[in-house]
Amino acid sequence: MLGIQLDRSSQIGISRQISSHIRLLILHARLVAGDALPSTRALAKELGVSRTTVSEAYEMLWSEGFITSRQGSRYRVEENITLPQHVSAAPGKADATGSDTFPQRIRYDFRTGLPDLSAFPFKQWNRLEKDILETVRPGDMLYGDAGGYQPLRRAIAAWLLRTRGVAANADAIFITSGATYAISLAIDVLAMNGGGVAVEDPCHLGIANALRLKNVDFDQVPVDMHGMRVEKIRQDGLSGAYVTPSHQFPLGYVLSAARRVQLVAMARQRDFTIIEDDYDSEYRFAGPPLTPLYSLAADQVFYIGTFSKTLFPALRIGYAVVPPRFHHAWLERRHYTDVQNPLVEQAVLSAFLDQRMMDKHMKRPTALYSRKRQLLIDALADHIPHAAVLGDGAGMHLAIKVEGLVFGEEFEKTCRNHGLYLTSCSRYASTRDYDDTLLLGYGAVEEKSIVPGIGLLARMISKS
Amino acid sequence: MLGIQLDRSSQIGISRQISSHIRLLILHARLVAGDALPSTRALAKELGVSRTTVSEAYEMLWSEGFITSRQGSRYRVEENITLPQHVSAAPGKADATGSDTFPQRIRYDFRTGLPDLSAFPFKQWNRLEKDILETVRPGDMLYGDAGGYQPLRRAIAAWLLRTRGVAANADAIFITSGATYAISLAIDVLAMNGGGVAVEDPCHLGIANALRLKNVDFDQVPVDMHGMRVEKIRQDGLSGAYVTPSHQFPLGYVLSAARRVQLVAMARQRDFTIIEDDYDSEYRFAGPPLTPLYSLAADQVFYIGTFSKTLFPALRIGYAVVPPRFHHAWLERRHYTDVQNPLVEQAVLSAFLDQRMMDKHMKRPTALYSRKRQLLIDALADHIPHAAVLGDGAGMHLAIKVEGLVFGEEFEKTCRNHGLYLTSCSRYASTRDYDDTLLLGYGAVEEKSIVPGIGLLARMISKS
Numbered sequence: 001m002l003g004i005q006l007d008r009s010s011q012i013g014i015s016r017q018i019s020s021h022i023r024l025l026i027l028h029a030r031l032v033a034g035d036a037l038p039s040t041r042a043l044a045k046e047l048g049v050s051r052t053t054v055s056e057a058y059e060m061l062w063s064e065g066f067i068t069s070r071q072g073s074r075y076r077v078e079e080n081i082t083l084p085q086h087v088s089a090a091p092g093k094a095d096a097t098g099s100d101t102f103p104q105r106i107r108y109d110f111r112t113g114l115p116d117l118s119a120f121p122f123k124q125w126n127r128l129e130k131d132i133l134e135t136v137r138p139g140d141m142l143y144g145d146a147g148g149y150q151p152l153r154r155a156i157a158a159w160l161l162r163t164r165g166v167a168a169n170a171d172a173i174f175i176t177s178g179a180t181y182a183i184s185l186a187i188d189v190l191a192m193n194g195g196g197v198a199v200e201d202p203c204h205l206g207i208a209n210a211l212r213l214k215n216v217d218f219d220q221v222p223v224d225m226h227g228m229r230v231e232k233i234r235q236d237g238l239s240g241a242y243v244t245p246s247h248q249f250p251l252g253y254v255l256s257a258a259r260r261v262q263l264v265a266m267a268r269q270r271d272f273t274i275i276e277d278d279y280d281s282e283y284r285f286a287g288p289p290l291t292p293l294y295s296l297a298a299d300q301v302f303y304i305g306t307f308s309k310t311l312f313p314a315l316r317i318g319y320a321v322v323p324p325r326f327h328h329a330w331l332e333r334r335h336y337t338d339v340q341n342p343l344v345e346q347a348v349l350s351a352f353l354d355q356r357m358m359d360k361h362m363k364r365p366t367a368l369y370s371r372k373r374q375l376l377i378d379a380l381a382d383h384i385p386h387a388a389v390l391g392d393g394a395g396m397h398l399a400i401k402v403e404g405l406v407f408g409e410e411f412e413k414t415c416r417n418h419g420l421y422l423t424s425c426s427r428y429a430s431t432r433d434y435d436d437t438l439l440l441g442y443g444a445v446e447e448k449s450i451v452p453g454i455g456l457l458a459r460m461i462s463k464s
Numbered sequence: 465m466l467g468i469q470l471d472r473s474s475q476i477g478i479s480r481q482i483s484s485h486i487r488l489l490i491l492h493a494r495l496v497a498g499d500a501l502p503s504t505r506a507l508a509k510e511l512g513v514s515r516t517t518v519s520e521a522y523e524m525l526w527s528e529g530f531i532t533s534r535q536g537s538r539y540r541v542e543e544n545i546t547l548p549q550h551v552s553a554a555p556g557k558a559d560a561t562g563s564d565t566f567p568q569r570i571r572y573d574f575r576t577g578l579p580d581l582s583a584f585p586f587k588q589w590n591r592l593e594k595d596i597l598e599t600v601r602p603g604d605m606l607y608g609d610a611g612g613y614q615p616l617r618r619a620i621a622a623w624l625l626r627t628r629g630v631a632a633n634a635d636a637i638f639i640t641s642g643a644t645y646a647i648s649l650a651i652d653v654l655a656m657n658g659g660g661v662a663v664e665d666p667c668h669l670g671i672a673n674a675l676r677l678k679n680v681d682f683d684q685v686p687v688d689m690h691g692m693r694v695e696k697i698r699q700d701g702l703s704g705a706y707v708t709p710s711h712q713f714p715l716g717y718v719l720s721a722a723r724r725v726q727l728v729a730m731a732r733q734r735d736f737t738i739i740e741d742d743y744d745s746e747y748r749f750a751g752p753p754l755t756p757l758y759s760l761a762a763d764q765v766f767y768i769g770t771f772s773k774t775l776f777p778a779l780r781i782g783y784a785v786v787p788p789r790f791h792h793a794w795l796e797r798r799h800y801t802d803v804q805n806p807l808v809e810q811a812v813l814s815a816f817l818d819q820r821m822m823d824k825h826m827k828r829p830t831a832l833y834s835r836k837r838q839l840l841i842d843a844l845a846d847h848i849p850h851a852a853v854l855g856d857g858a859g860m861h862l863a864i865k866v867e868g869l870v871f872g873e874e875f876e877k878t879c880r881n882h883g884l885y886l887t888s889c890s891r892y893a894s895t896r897d898y899d900d901t902l903l904l905g906y907g908a909v910e911e912k913s914i915v916p917g918i919g920l921l922a923r924m925i926s927k928s
Contacts, residue, residue, distance in 0.1 A: 011622070011625050011626045012625065012626070012629050013626075013629075015752065016629045016752070019752075019755070020629060020755070020759075023755065027725070027760070056751075056752050059751045059752060060751065060752045060754070060755070062751075063718065063750075063751045063752075063754060063856075064718070064720075064721050064724070064754055064755060065690070065718070065720035065721035065722060065723075065724075066721040078721060078722060079722065080722045080725070080726075081721050081722055081725050114606055114607075115606075117602040117603075117605055117606070118602070120602065120605075122602060122605075126597040126598070129593075129597055129808075130594050130597065133590040133593055133594065134590070138581040138582070138584065138586060138776075139581075140778065141581055141584075141586075141776035141777065141778040141779070142578055142579075142581070142776070142777050142778065143578075143777045143778070144778060158475070161475050161476065162475045162476070162477075165476050165477075165480045165484060176802070177641065177802035177803070177805075177806075178802055178803055180800065180801065180802060180803060181801055181802035181803075184800070184801045184802070192677075206800055209796070209800045210800040210801070213656075213796065213797055213800060226529070254527065254528070254529070256528075256529035257528050257529035257530040257542060257545050258529060258542060258543065258544045258545055259529075260528075260529075261491065261544070261545050262544075286527075287520075287523045287524065287526075287527045288479065288480070288483075288520055288523060288524045288527075290524070290527060290528055291483070291484070291487065291524070291528060295484075296491070312602075312605040312606070313605065313606050313607045313803075314604065314605040314606065314607070314608060314804075314806055314807035314808075315605070315806060316802065316803070316804065316805065316806040332673070332677065333677055336644065336648070336670055336673045336674040336677055337644065337645055337648045337674070338640070338641035338642055338644060338645035338648070338780065338802075339641075339642055339644060339645075339777075339780070340778075340780065341641075341780065341806075342641075342778055342779060342780040342805075342806055342809050343778035344593075344778075344808070344809070345806050345808070392527075
């Protein structure tokens with residue numbers, strides 16, 4: 001009668017198949033305004049289904065307004081319901097950003113920014129998570145505070161105090177979905193009234209890309225072995241400056257005390273705010289941890305940290321210590337974007353911190369990265385003796401400079417085709433000054449792969 | 465010698481107390497460039513601490529660049545390191561957005577948007593989560609796909625197919641931290657080249673506020689009992705239209721078929737994209753679920769759903785079905801904002817869907833809300849017979865209109881002071897047309913509180 005073909009093996013219910021078919025007939029003007037539908041009895045008989053099934057289909061169409069009915073009479077098609085013909089647009093580029101695919105298996109993975117999870121006590125963490133699941137109350141599973149789970153904010157305040165000497169009020173600590181999000185929110189809050197952001201050059205691509213996507217103007221300020229060359233920051237129209245003072249990304253330098261003071265003084269004078277990204281200063285292999293810029297000028301600094309490097313990235317917990325005058329704008333933005341982090345991870349992390357499991361845990365990755373770093377440095381000395389290791393002994397990667405060479409995308413690609421993943425520093429810089437500099441992460445790479453990996457790198461260099 | 469007062473009960477280590485003190489002396493020019501610090505032996509003796517402790521403090525200052533040393537001679541203060549005096553800025557408004565504080569305990573909580581978690585099988589969910597913790601591999605705990613955990617995307621595709629007849633490719637389903645975030649990202653992607661967004665009037669405050677914070681121009685289009693009055697959408701400069709076709713928020717109307725077709729045709733003709741927020745259509749108490757707009761024009765619609773209402777808000781999982789031409793822009797934005805949702809929740813939810821626990825679970829809250837809604841409607845008929853219940857029998861709240869009355873903030877406040885939480889519809893509207901309309905949620909309220917709550921509301925109305 002209506003040409004309906006039922007597919008009884010389909011996951012779509014029969015009544016929905018019927019209504020979909022009729023809907024299409026109406027939309028494509030095969031049934032037009034005023035046309036009567038078959039009675040439920042007739043259509044049910046034709047299709048070999050129950051009348052209830054057909055009624056359901058009709059009710060669906062009726063409640064969507066495709067058909068009308070008057071008491072006692074048959075359903076009829078409503079007025080004004082046909083769809084103009086449409087040619088489908090060509091689909092856009094659908095590939096994911098940042099998801100790398102390798103034709104060749106990577107045997108020597110010197111990527112930066114990835115922790116070595118062999119050092120993470122998943123058993124202990126999972127036990128804690130199971131305990132949390134037993135004790136969490138349904139009331140906690142509703143919406144929470146956009147600032148974060150209160151016990152976690154207190155636990156981070158205590159952790160910052162005992163490990164970095166940072167005295168921050170728990171109410172000024174805002175939990176975020178990783179440090180990237182904290183930086184993104186800080187930029188939103190700072191740039192809301194216009195005004196650019198100064199960044200280091202070279203700088204993490206994530207920051208440059210976030211600024212570009214937000215249409216925030218940015219000023220790339222060159223870096224030397226004392227960190228950002230603060231005197232090069234432009235005079236006007238800045239709302240913020242993004243810096244990595246403890247371990248410049250990617251070069252690894254420490255922002256010197258003179259520059260720190262100069263930056264803080266300039267921020268006050270020119271009325272901009274500093275975003276201090278303390279992404280990996282937990283790992284420092286020589287000397288005690290550095291004191292953050294934040295401690296010099298708490299009211300002028302967003303201090304940003306993450307647990308992606310010390311615990312694991314899929315946890316998605318970072319935080320920002322936010323100057324009070326920005327609290328309102330921050331919370332408002334978070335509230336209208338994604339509200340909050342999920343509760344369970346926040347509760348597990350606060351227990352992990354409160355019970356000092358974090359303090360004990362940190363010894364393992366610190367020792368592991370220290371050992372891997374030393375292995376890497378020794379291997380470099382053996383295989384590529386003309387490579388200079390830049391920066392401070394900290395974090396999860398190092399930069400090497402091989403004067404006279406040019407490492408670019410081509411070199412990266414050739415290496416990857418040989419199973420060796422590393423990153424050319426030129427990706428991160430606006431100038432050609434870092435074409436001779438390579439980044440080697442020692443988080444993801446296995447300990448036993450370091451020496452052969454650097455051996456392979458030496459061969460790739462001598463071939464190029 | 466330097467006026468250092470140690471606090472041995474402090475959580476801050478002794479060497480850090482020493483370095484902090486000296487740092488302040490330098491910053492405030494009490495020690496100036498070239499000044500020699502005491503020898504480690506002398507300072508250690510004075511303070512009654514070990515030389516190692518003092519050495520650590522000095523190394524800290526040295527590595528930060530506050531002091532220098534030459535072989536064999538004492539540490540001296542570096543050049544150029546004093547901080548200009550600074551008067552602290554007055555702290556800004558620091559209160560949290562959206563966190564309500566009630567002077568009076570709320571006994572009758574008719575807030576909208578909160579699910580009744582008494583219907584949620586936490587035991588079953590937690591058991592599943594524990595199983596997931598046993599089986600998840602460390603490799604999954606690194607960074608994942610900005611589009612979401614692949615098995616969850618597939619599970620949601622299957623769920624949408626079997627419950628709503630929506631045929632969406634798993635690769636077009638993007639997991640987000642709740643629906644709010646999905647809407648926020650859709651707006652970012654649509655408005656990136658300028659262009660306003662049409663919204664319903666009245667409309668969810670979260671959407672209006674998100675648009676305001678993003679500086680996106682919005683066009684408030686009036687609503688009647690057939691949903692948005694599509695013909696009132698302005699002619700030019702639109703990049704998107706945000707609608708709630710299955711259950712208009714807050715009035716509860718269903719967008720009629722004629723309007724649906726009109727909206728889709730207009731979107732094609734004027735080249736804007738529809739954001740379809742299907743926030744609570746899982747709960748529909750009369751007739752089968754409605755077919756989303758998405759099914760009419762998949763390439764022209766962001767279809768957005770959430771598990772905050774069907775499971776629990778602190779899960780923070782929503783999703784969007786995104787037209788292919790926006791995939792790249794979406795993934796890029798997500799990648800540079802917060803990367804992804806945490807893994808564990810995604811894995812638990814995909815198991816919950818795959819094992820059809822979701823399908824079984826949905827029966828409980830559907831029955832519960834149906835019962836509570838009926839109780840509410842009966843109580844309204846008894847106590848406030850002149851109140852008209854608006855909209856379709858769906859979702860977790862209803863709107864009532866009491867002709868001739870004015871409900872505003874004052875009325876809300878008086879009610880709250882009597883322990884009764886409800887919302888005036890005027891909050892959501894740009895005109896005075898909804899001053900006589902109230903919203904009553906039946907998610908949060910306890911079943912036994914519905915009748916006395918409406919009794920109290922009747923008394924509040926007759927008093928006002």
